[in-house]
Each structure stands twice: as structure tokens, then as C-alpha cells.
Amino acid sequence: MAKRKQSGMELMAFMPWPVCIVLGIVAFVTIRYGIGWYLSSFGGPIGQAMGKQLSAGMYTPFAWLVLAACWMGALGSYIGTRRRRHLLETQTGLDSLRAMSWREFEMLVGEAFRRQGYAIQETGLGGADGGIDLILRKDGAITLVQCKQWRTRQVPVNVAREMYGLLTHHGATSVKIVAVGGYTADAQRFAQGKPIKLIHGEALLAMVRESQTAGPVKAPATREVSPTPTATPDCPKCGAIMIQRENRRTKDRFWGCANYPACRGTRTT
Numbered sequence: 001m002a003k004r005k006q007s008g009m010e011l012m013a014f015m016p017w018p019v020c021i022v023l024g025i026v027a028f029v030t031i032r033y034g035i036g037w038y039l040s041s042f043g044g045p046i047g048q049a050m051g052k053q054l055s056a057g058m059y060t061p062f063a064w065l066v067l068a069a070c071w072m073g074a075l076g077s078y079i080g081t082r083r084r085r086h087l088l089e090t091q092t093g094l095d096s097l098r099a100m101s102w103r104e105f106e107m108l109v110g111e112a113f114r115r116q117g118y119a120i121q122e123t124g125l126g127g128a129d130g131g132i133d134l135i136l137r138k139d140g141a142i143t144l145v146q147c148k149q150w151r152t153r154q155v156p157v158n159v160a161r162e163m164y165g166l167l168t169h170h171g172a173t174s175v176k177i178v179a180v181g182g183y184t185a186d187a188q189r190f191a192q193g194k195p196i197k198l199i200h201g202e203a204l205l206a207m208v209r210e211s212q213t214a215g216p217v218k219a220p221a222t223r224e225v226s227p228t229p230t231a232t233p234d235c236p237k238c239g240a241i242m243i244q245r246e247n248r249r250t251k252d253r254f255w256g257c258a259n260y261p262a263c264r265g266t267r268t269t
Contacts, residue, residue: 017077024070031063084111091208094201097180098151105149106133109178109204113145115211132166141173148179155179157186160196167195178204188263197234203241203258237265 121135134145174195235257242255255267
């Protein structure tokens with residue numbers, strides 16, 4: 001299915017709302033005063049004549065229109081930010097993840113990664129069919145994310161292959177595929193030994209709950225990283241995210257692959 005091109009308003013709604021406000025002010029001043037001053041000062045005879053007309057306020061209505069558009073984008077961005085936070089804070093289990101639309105699911109996943117310190121770009125290149133839904137940036141690394149909010153189907157190997165091809169094409173560091181359900185055995189085998197992380201529904205829920213407890217965090221301004229004892233490791237067998245489990249007999253805690261029982265990878269805590 002062909003993806004609809006995004007309008008300027010939609011692109012601004014993906015920006016942080018303070019950026020949209022500043023952008024509107026800068027655009028207004030540039031259109032209302034800056035262009036006319038530049039042409040009057042540095043243009044030839046024709047440019048100076050145009051500069052005088054611009055300085056007289058010819059483009060003032062257009063400047064106000066651009067300012068209003070940017071501030072409407074800021075409002076959309078602010079509402080979107082509140083909606084993403086609400087989506088994450090109100091998740092209670094796998095059933096609530098399955099009940100969302102695919103667009104809400106992408107917003108939730110983006111907010112969960114944002115609370116892990118990633119800078120998030122919602123590309124608009126994905127959709128119900130798939131593709132690159134999010135681009136994550138952290139410590140100079142770029143990660144491509146595809147979200148699969150399939151309620152009954154398992155993610156097949158062709159999705160992992162497509163994302164691996166996109167990783168090479170875009171020069172990214174790694175790929176994450178996030179699904180409510182699971183992955184086929186072929187998809188898990190293909191991901192082994194590659195920079196592909198398959199995030200299962202239970203692992204996503206664990207990430208969401210951890211984010212709910214920790215609250216919002218800002219992306220780090222420097223490359224300095226402090227060790228975190230609660231950092232979630234990757235499965236040594238299939239590369240998927242792991243979740244904490246408890247041995248029923250000994251009560252010892254350990255890390256188990258989120259794709260269990262398809263994958264039985266473990267790590268000690």
C-alpha cells in the first residue's frame with residue numbers, strides 16, 4: 001500500500017513543541033523584516049525596490065499565516081506528547097496492548113524508548129503494512145524500529161530480512177522489531193548473530209512497566225553512560241530482549257528469553 005505523504009503541519013507535530021514555537025517566531029521575523037532588509041541593503045536596483053515594498057509590509061499577512069501554522073503545529077505536538085504519555089501510563093497487560101490501533105501501538109513503543117533515553121524520530125514511512133516506523137538515536141548509534149501490532153499472527157522471517165536490508169541501506173547500527181505476539185522459528189534463526197533484536201509482547205510489557213516506574217527521562221546530552229544494574233540483557237541464543245523469571249524450585253532469579261518456549265536462552269542475574 002502506498003504511503004500518504006505527510007503535510008508540513010504533520011511534520012511539525014512530530015517536532016518538540018518548543019521548537020515549533022521558536023521556528024514560528026524566526027519565520028515571522030525573517031519574512032516580515034529580514035528579507036526586505038537584505039534586499040534593500042545588498043540587492044541591485046530591482047532588489048532594492050522589492051526590498052522597500054517588503055519592508056512596507058507587503059508580506060505581513062503571509063508572515064502571520066506562517067506564524068499561526070507553526071504555533072498550530074506546536075499545539076499538535078504538545079497534545080501528541082500528552083497522548084503518548086497517557087498511552088504508556090495506562091497499559092495494564094498484553095490485552096491492553098492488543099486493543100490499541102497500529103498507530104497507537106507505534107506511539108506507545110516510541111514513548112517507551114524515549115523513556116530509555118533515546119531521541120525518537122517518527123518517520124511516517126511505516127503504517128499498518130510495516131516499514132521503518134521509528135528511528136532511535138543514542139550515543140551516536142542509529143537504530144531502525146518496525147512495530148507489528150498483530151494480534152494473532154507471528155512475525156515471519158521475511159520481515160526480519162527486509163529490516164536487515166534497510167539497516168544496510170540506511171547505514172544504521174541495529175534493528176529492533178517490536179511485536180505484540182511472537183516470531184516464527186525461521187525469523188529467530190535469521191536474527192541470530194545479526195544486529196537484529198526481536199522484542200516479544202511480554203518483553204515489551206516489561207519495558208513499559210519499567211518505564212511507568214521510572215518516569216520520563218531526557219536523552220543524554222553526552223556520551224557518558226553509567227552502568228545500570230537493572231539493564232535488560234539480550235538473549236545469547238536469538239538476540240531477543242530478556243525478562244526476569246524465578247526458578248519455582250530454588251526461588252533463584254534469572255534472565256529468560258522473552259521468546260520462551262521457542263527459545264530457551266538464559267542468563268544469570
